[in-house]
Amino acid sequence: MIYIYKKMDIGYDRKTGISSMVEYLRETDQMGMATKIRGMTFKKFIKNNNVESAINYGFSPLDCLAENITWGTLRRAFSVDSIMKFGMTFDIATKIGLEPSHFGGDEGFDIIKRMKATDQELHDFINTIHKLKQTKWSPAIAKEAGFSFEQLIEMGGNVNTFQSMDQWTIKQMVLEFQPSGEQWLQAGFDAKCTEDGKWEEEHYRKFIATETANVLPPEVEEANKKLVSKDYILKFDANKILSGKI
Numbered sequence: 001m002i003y004i005y006k007k008m009d010i011g012y013d014r015k016t017g018i019s020s021m022v023e024y025l026r027e028t029d030q031m032g033m034a035t036k037i038r039g040m041t042f043k044k045f046i047k048n049n050n051v052e053s054a055i056n057y058g059f060s061p062l063d064c065l066a067e068n069i070t071w072g073t074l075r076r077a078f079s080v081d082s083i084m085k086f087g088m089t090f091d092i093a094t095k096i097g098l099e100p101s102h103f104g105g106d107e108g109f110d111i112i113k114r115m116k117a118t119d120q121e122l123h124d125f126i127n128t129i130h131k132l133k134q135t136k137w138s139p140a141i142a143k144e145a146g147f148s149f150e151q152l153i154e155m156g157g158n159v160n161t162f163q164s165m166d167q168w169t170i171k172q173m174v175l176e177f178q179p180s181g182e183q184w185l186q187a188g189f190d191a192k193c194t195e196d197g198k199w200e201e202e203h204y205r206k207f208i209a210t211e212t213a214n215v216l217p218p219e220v221e222e223a224n225k226k227l228v229s230k231d232y233i234l235k236f237d238a239n240k241i242l243s244g245k246i
Contacts, residue, residue: 043067046074051082061092071097080111090117094125100134106141119146129156138167139176149177159188163198170203181211 042063045054064074071093074083090098093115103112112122122145126132129152132142142152149157162168170189173179179187189208194201 041067043069046077051078051086055086059086061086061088064096065092069096071099071102075102084111084114088115090115090121094121100126100131103135103137105136106138108135109137109141109144112145122146123151127155129158129161132157133161133165136166139172143176149173149179149183152177153183153186157187159193159199162187170199170207174207179211181208181213181215184208184212185215 042054042059045057045059046069063069074096078086090112103109126135126145132147132152132155135141137145162173189199189204190212191204191209193199194204
């Protein structure tokens, strides 16, 4: 292979030729030869070059994995926009150290979409309410990312953890998720949640109390089920008597 490299005519554009050769090595699982053809590793390359030039030399996000280049190292060398042009995917980004705290709030969600992150990938990665908090996403973006209120509860979302998250007001949660009375109660939102000004009392009464008021306590609901059951049996027996079948 070295002999071929020395003799091969890679054309007038040396960068294009190198890029084509590296792509061939990648497809034929011979990337061990790539460093000799390029004359340097990606780790060394990024110290004095830009991402656009890296593409010309056949470098790709896969080289970050191969050379253990972290997301932090890449960000210190290049802007997020340049990394996107480099072809970074969400899968590779998370493998090299992308964290929820790097998402950049609501504005950064567009970057995540450009990385072609699927809802499932996001949900597997952001699997606790603490990680969701680190993203600094508003309820609107969390909804756009495919999260339901039920999922948020399962991740640890409740009257205390939501309270520590920016923009997560009762009104915003109602607007995006429209939680049921049962879900509000599961998350711990009862009359005590407005104590010490933790949650706005007016919004609690307007949006939550009206829903939870229709939710029967478990013991009352169970008693009602038994009454309905007995009533059904009595009616059934009466029907049998009237039909003369007993």
